[in-house]
Each structure stands twice: as C-alpha cells, then as structure tokens.
Amino acid sequence: xxxxxxxxxxxxxxxxxxxxxxxxxxxxxxxxxxxxxxxxxxxxxxxxxxxxxxxxxxxxxxxxxxxxxxxxxxxxxxxxxxxxxxxxxxxxxxxxxxxxxxxxxxxxxxxxxxxxxxxxxxxxxxxxxxxxxxxxxxxxxxxxxxxxxxxxxxxxxxxxxxxxxxxxx
Ligand code: FEO
Numbered sequence: 092x093x094x095x096x097x098x099x100x101x102x103x104x105x106x107x108x109x110x111x112x113x114x115x116x117x118x119x120x121x122x123x124x125x126x127x128x129x130x131x132x133x134x135x136x137x138x139x140x141x142x143x144x145x146x147x148x149x150x151x152x153x154x155x156x157x158x159x160x161x162x163x164x165x166x167x168x169x170x171x172x173x174x175x176x177x178x179x180x181x182x183x184x185x186x187x188x189x190x191x192x193x194x195x196x197x198x199x200x201x202x203x204x205x206x207x208x209x210x211x212x213x214x215x216x217x218x219x220x221x222x223x224x225x226x227x228x229x230x231x232x233x234x235x236x237x238x239x240x241x242x243x244x245x246x247x248x249x250x251x252x253x254x255x256x257x258x259x260x
Contacts, residue, residue, distance in 0.1 A: 100195050113167050115181070118177055120148075129250035175232045182228075185221045192218055
C-alpha cells in the first residue's frame with residue numbers, strides 16, 4: 092500500500108508528465124504550421140513518449156493499491172519565435188522535470204519506500220537521456236545559426252532521432 096505522501100507526490104508527477112505531452116504536442120503543431128515537417132514528427136513522437144511516462148505512473152499507483160488521479164491540463168503556449176526558442180523551452184522544461192523526479196526520489200528515501208524508489212530509477216535514467224538529447228539539439232542549432240540550408244538539413248535529419256533509447260517503455 093502506498094503512503095499518502097508518496098501517492099500525492101506520484102499524482103503530481105502524473106500531471107507533470109501529462110502536461111509535458113501537451114506542451115510537446117503544441118510544439119509539434121507549431122512546427123508543422125511553420126513547414127518544419129521533420130521537427131513536427133520528432134515532437135509528435137516526443138509527445139507520445141510523455142504520455143507513456145504518464146501512463147506508467149498511473150498504472151504503478153493503481154497497482155500499489157493507490158488511486159491515480161487523471162489530471163486537468165492547462166492550454167500550452169503556442170507562440171515560438173524560432174526553432175532555437177522552441178528547443179530552449181524544451182530543454183528548460185526537461186531540466187524542471189528532472190528536478191521534480193529528483194525530489195520524488197528524495198521523498199521515497201525519506202519515507203523508506205524502496206519499491207517506489209526502485210520504480211523511479213527508470214525515470215532518472217530517462218531524464219539523463221532527454222536532457223542530453225535536448226542539449227545536443229541546442230548545440231546543433233547554435234552552429235547552424237540563421238543558415239537556411241543548415242536549417243533545412245536539421246529539419247530533415249531530426250525526424251530520424253529517437254527521443255528514447257531507454258528500452259523498457
Ligand atoms: Fe517524461 Fe521528458 O519527461
């Protein structure tokens with residue numbers, strides 16, 4: 092049985108993962124309307140991954156005898172000035188998510204819930220990968236700058252990049 096404190100913290104994380112999915116869906120839609128088809132596909136996939144992160148938590152809470160709360164989401168921002176602006180927002184968001192996962196891990200240790208602690212290790216590994224990928228993308232964009240040919244190649248190549256290599260999804 093989950094302790095109330097753990098259940099509340101996991102339900103907060105369910106909301107964060109679901110909101111991440113909504114944010115990346117809005118980003119995908121923005122990219123699509125800007126003619127950035129490869130970037131849009133990358134972000135649609137990323138949005139799906141975040142929904143999986145949410146589902147995994149929902150099922151874990153219920154399996155442990157708790158009650159998962161399916162959250163309400165606020166409408167995500169849809170105005171991005173540029174690809175760099177979009178991916179900087181994504182990187183900042185992932186850094187925030189990593190901090191939240193770390194807080195959750197700390198709560199589990201304080202509450203001596205080693206089962207949830209173990210479950211969360213998948214998210215810890217996932218965050219390392221997601222942050223690294225977002226930083227790599229930002230490095231590429233900063234090299235490209237305003238070069239139209241470079242942006243064309245970026246958009247063509249990003250579609251084949253997988254968000255997740257963390258295999259247990
Ligand atoms: Fe599920 Fe990108 O955090």
